[in-house]
Amino acid sequence: MSVDADKPIRSAATVLLLRDDPAPPAGVAPLQVFLQRRVRQMAFAGGMTVFPGGSVDPSDVPDTERWAGPDPAEWAQRFGVTPEVAGQAVSAAVREVFEESGVLLAGPPGGQPGSLTAQAPLWRKQLTDHSVSLTEILVESGYVLRSDLLAPWAHWVTPPHEPRRYDTMFFVAALPAGQAADAHTTEAVEADWWHPSTALAAFDAGEMTLMPPTLLSLRDLSTFETTAEVQASCGARDLTAIHPRFRDEDGRTHVILPDGSTHPITRAAS
Secondary structure, rough: OOOOOOEEEEEEEEEEEEOOOOOOOOOOOOOEEEEEEEEOOOOOOOOOOOOOOOOOOOOOOOOHHEEEOHHHHHHHHHHHHOHHHHHHHHEEEHHHHHHHHHOOOOOOOOOOOOOOOOOHHHHHHHHHHOOOOHHHHHHHHEEEEHHHEEEEEEEEOOOOOOEEEEEEEEEEEEEEOOOOOOOOOOOEEEEEOOHHHHHHHHHHHHOOOOOHHHHHHHHHHHOOOOOOOOHHHHHOOOOOEEOOOEEOOOOOEEOOOOOEEEOOOOOOOO
16 A cells, blocks of 8 residues: 555555435435444544544454455455455454444355344454454354455545545445444444435535545435445446545635546535
């Protein structure tokens, strides 16, 4: 991944966890995404509303014996990184989603993840307090990591002026049948399922604070009706690493993407 002599860049993974609302409001698409508002005291993105995710941990070493779906080399080809970096990011994505939402993208070999066992809360606590690794949980449970439940979404690198820098791979995953996402994490003060259009309206009203990758991802999601539509689109997404540049124009700050397009990332002046 990228290297900066002054500010080391940490590898990270973020997951857009999706589901379809069984009873959406009239005129609103079923698609929902899980969002968390981070504790204000957090060193990075404190008080921001984000998708589940975090930096790669030294324990995020992929175990190919307990792995189902695209292997690290295939993920590396999609994101333009090394197999080692890609494997660590996929492992971190699965670990972070479990720690922060209680959703486990793993299950018995040859089967679907399904409902979690009674051991799941203990595994989650052990992961959070770093007393076990994801690999150790997979070995104990007999599960395999389901990388096929993830799809590539985007690749963002934190700008040089930020005090903490991350090279983050963004993934999409559908909520497995029989599982539920919750807010039982010390990193967030609240968490819930949001229709992208509703979240964007909250941002425009000043009720939600979003970083550029989250904001632009929500705008992208708002063009889809269902989880299946999002998943079907992922194979064609541009995963060129985004090193965002910014420009002030018409009273708003815009981010400039690799394709030259500009997108407003601050609210219009009232």
